Amino acid sequence: MKLAVRSALIAGMVMAAVLPAAIAQETKPDEAVKYRESLMDVVGGHTKSFFAILGGKVKHPEDLAWHADSLAEASKRVKGAFEQNTAGSGVKTEAKDAIWAAGSDFNKLAGDFETAAASLSKAVASKDQAAIGAAAKAVGGACKGCHDKFKTD
Secondary structure: OOOHHHHHHHHHHHHHHHHHHHHHHHOOHHHHHHHHHHHHHHHHHHOOOOOHHOOOOOOOOOHHHHHHHHHHHHHHHHHHOOOOOOOOOOOOEEEOOHHHHHHHHHHHHHHHHHHHHHHHHHHHHHHHHHHHHHHHHHHHHHHHHHHHHEEOO
């Protein structure tokens, strides 16, 4: 028993010493891009699935709220995923280098998306079809606004 407690304490002390250093290290550009792309795949997957249900292409109405809620949660992470400037790193990405030069313009557009996604989640919870339609249109517009400026095709 004493050995298990000592081992746990030692492991905890090692983690406490190592973890802050690991967190403080800057992410390698290729890993930052992979993370961003994975997050945007999540956003795109929930968006496409939501619109497929809303448009009647698939019959999973029970999943509509899950997709809207997940999209709202994912939208909160978009700004942070683009904090690390990977321009000039040589890593292939769909993000235009202009995204980092734009600064507040990108942050505004990402904020618009976050607001629109939160509104969509609330509209779905209300079951108000008109509100859902308007919120869905706002999400689509927010995505398009940012992609038109900052994503390569």
